Amino acid sequence: MLRWHCRVIAAANGEPSADELDFLLAFFESAHHLRDWLVRTGAVSAADLESFATAHVEIGICRDIANGFKHHSISRSSVDAEFAIVRQYVDPSDRGRPYRYPNGEWTVLAGGHQLSLVPLSETVVQLWSGLLRSKGLSIDSEDISCPADRSPA
Numbered sequence: 386m387l388r389w390h391c392r393v394i395a396a397a398n399g400e401p402s403a404d405e406l407d408f409l410l411a412f413f414e415s416a417h418h419l420r421d422w423l424v425r426t427g428a429v430s431a432a433d434l435e436s437f438a439t440a441h442v443e444i445g446i447c448r449d450i451a452n453g454f455k456h457h458s459i460s461r462s463s464v465d466a467e468f469a470i471v472r473q474y475v476d477p478s479d480r481g482r483p484y485r486y487p488n489g490e491w492t493v494l495a496g497g498h499q500l501s502l503v504p505l506s507e508t509v510v511q512l513w514s515g516l517l518r519s520k521g522l523s524i525d526s527e528d529i530s531c532p533a534d535r536s537p538a
Contacts, residue, residue: 386415387524390510397503406470406491409502410450416509417451429520437516443508446495468495470502 389412396405420438423429438444449468473492491502514524 386412386419386513387510389415390506393503393506409491409506412506413447413450413509416506416513417448419513428522429516433520437512441512442496442498443500443505444512446493446498446500446505447509449495450493468493470494473501 389408392404392408393412396402396408420434423434424431438448446468450470453468470491470493472489474489493500493502493505517523
């Protein structure tokens with residue numbers, strides 16, 4: 386999950402390419418499937434993970450993105466089975482954003498929420514890190530090679 390997040394950050398700060406969306410989708414799939422690893426290893430109970438997902442709309446949107454792109458359609462959504470991912474224009478004078486966005490940004494529209502995907506990916510990493518810490522676990526990021534200017538959780 387962290388390696389995909391590093392790729393997301395690098396693509397968001399690099400030259401515009403198809404990699405931006407590809408890396409975002411791969412990140413959300415990987416982040417969602419962390420749940421399966423935690424359940425199968427017995428590290429976190431399925432009930433605790435369900436409560437975690439219910440408490441954080443960002444985790445629910447992550448699940449919907451992962452399942453929507455894997456299965457084409459969602460029979461049981463967390464937030465919105467009809468979510469949409471769109472490229473949104475960002476005015477070049479908007480300097481309050483942490484990434485370069487020369488041509489716009491990828492945004493998800495889901496359940497009345499409009500969230501930029503790069504900051505959403507950062508929130509998802511932070512939420513997973515917090516859950517793991519609360520269970521006495523951690524994300525080992527020593528071997529993760531991220532861009533020098535940004536580092537996940």
